[in-house]
Amino acid sequence: MTDAVITSAVGREADPRGIESPMTKRVLIVDDAIFMRNMIKDIFAGGGFEIVGEAANGLEALEKYKELRPDLTTMDIVMPFKSGIEATREIVKVDPQAVIVMCSALGQESLVMEAIEAGASDFIVKPFKAEDVLSVVKKVLGD
């Protein structure tokens, strides 16, 4: 975990992808509901993050992740084609340092634990408040 943070912080300086300010973190949002995506987008935009991409299912998430290599991915759990847990497992296989935050709801405890075992870094529980979401991701990114 600590490794991940150090590497991403150090990596940033030389990262050819980073044309934005070195402090702006790049976020990929994965959720099958447009409503949820928009809400999460607004939260992150308001928190000074750059939304680099969106995906509506696990398959798309994996593709987008490989293409964009975001600093942070928010991941819905239950999605068509490929669940968030599967997608998390495969993303972590591609990039063991990926930071993935699961978006869960009450009653999904065991799924969240499964996602943590698959390599998720943290989770937030719906319904969520903007400040709680931002506090969780800032912590997990080591800010």
Add this chain to the structure above:
Amino acid sequence: MPLEMAKYLGLFVSEAGDHLAKLGAELVHLESVCEDGPQVAALVDGLFRHVHSLKGMAASMELEGTAALAHRAEDLVEPFRRRGQAPDPESVDVLLAAIDGLGALVQRAGAGESGEADPALLARLTAAAERARMDAPMGRGASPSAALLHRAVEVEVEVSPSCPVPSVRAFLVVKKLCRLGELVRAVPGVEDLKAGRLPQRRLSLVLATAEPLGEVERALAQISDLAAVEVREATSPAPLPALAAAPARSPAADPPRPAEEAARTVRVRVDLLDSFLDAVGELILATSRLREIGRALPEAHRPPLEDGVDRLHATVKDLHDKVMAVRMTPLAVVTDRLPRTARDLARRIGKQVEVEVRGAEIEIDRAVLDELGDPLLHLVRNAIDHGLEAPAERLGAGKSATGHVTLSARRERDRVLIEIADDGRGMDPERLRRAAIEKGALTASAARALGDREALLLACLPGVSTAREVTELSGRGVGLDAVKKSVEALGGALEIDTARGRGTRFVLRLPLTVAVQQVLLVQVAGEVLALPIAKVHGAAQVELAALDASQGAPVLPYDGGLVPVRDLGALLGFGGARPAACSVVVADGDGGPVGLAVDALLGQQEAVLKPLQRPFDLVGGLSAVTVLASGRPVFVLDVLRLVTA
């Protein structure tokens, strides 16, 4: 070793032994998986986990030599694990040597000695690890060799009341910390967390880690919703993982292993289990005794006592079944080392072999298992050394260059069948007949009268061997002789089946347990004796004088043949003549059934067998002792040794 750790030594030795045995088995298994893939990755992960656990345990025991050796072995496995790649044969050789070295050090630790790792071995491991890292396409650079040894860190966290799912939060804490080291203990345990249990929102855990406290604190600082966090060096050495109150798995990235997740286990010393069985045996006897006493009571007093005795009997019986179940141990305990031995042997004599073990999960009484290790090892060696042909010869015969040896076990009612089959050249019954005649073990006519299957068993006679030359590894005759004796001593039987050019199969039929057996009680010269039912074919009432005699001994017509009858009283050295009318029990003898003349048959019963104490264990022909309901001790006879004595 610090004094307070001495009490963990037994556990350490047994658990370290388990890890080493699994390491060896998995290494050899890895070699047989051709392509890198998820299966290989999982196996290499397993290797790493075993070495890693061993290192942590040895460090906790402050066995520095052992920990250092395990650490170097871990360094060698690490690059392969990172690549999800099977170690190359050279690395496997070095790792096997390290396993042997570790085994020796663990044994010495068990004997209370501390030992240093062999410097030459350490150097080999370092060199191999260096090479493995160089080959690594995405090597991480510096090895963690220089890292500190693990020590215990205690962590306490309290999840904040605002968190809607505290147990998930705590689970995340456990998983994150697992990435920094090995989880020794978590309260509540991972299973409890999974079930949503986190009393008082507090989690306390012990982590064996080489990281400084600051790293642990930093990892925790990244986790939200924690109201309180405390991290400190443990004041006492970390308890061994085996003692952990809650199941703990590590490192966190391990795929879940269902068996481990399901079972919460404790380790118990075997002699303690034996004493349980003894105590239960005593209870069974005491219960029967009570029942006997009840029979002597006046009618009016009987029902309440009998009622109580019945209930006691049912409870004791249940207890007995449970104790027996606890003593059951998977066959894997003895078969796990076989593929390793097979590989070493085959490499040494220039053969190629693949050993497959099936049914290793079958459970057998510990007492049977203890006696089974050597025979199985011998049969597998035998199959490789004598059964399998050299690669060139196999190719010439249209077979694959690699020979196959399969050990498979299965339950059949109250028996276990273990088969060791090879696809080698097969055995030649005719050659065995000739060999037996040459050695004078059999007359020519007797040899010719034997069917092929019986002739194969001639290989089990001392000194009769078909191996063209007896090698240092397994002189066939002597070994098979010992195998047959061990199997029979357990109340089992050995069969051999062969097809020329296609292979040989040894079948061991074994009882699941030896501690409780059905016995036949007989009376001889006023004494009561017991014969194991498994050895008894049948019985007949006869007039001894009326029996035909052959070569001076009476013979009994039985099952279409003639069975020689021996006087059991005379065999045991009791004086006195047999009554004219007596019973003959037909039992398994050395060369076939043998009749034993006794005064009377008293009946059959289930007996709890106890091993003989000095000086009775020196008396040939006795195998155990049991106590009758009346409190009378009765000897159980070893028919085989009795009639050959």
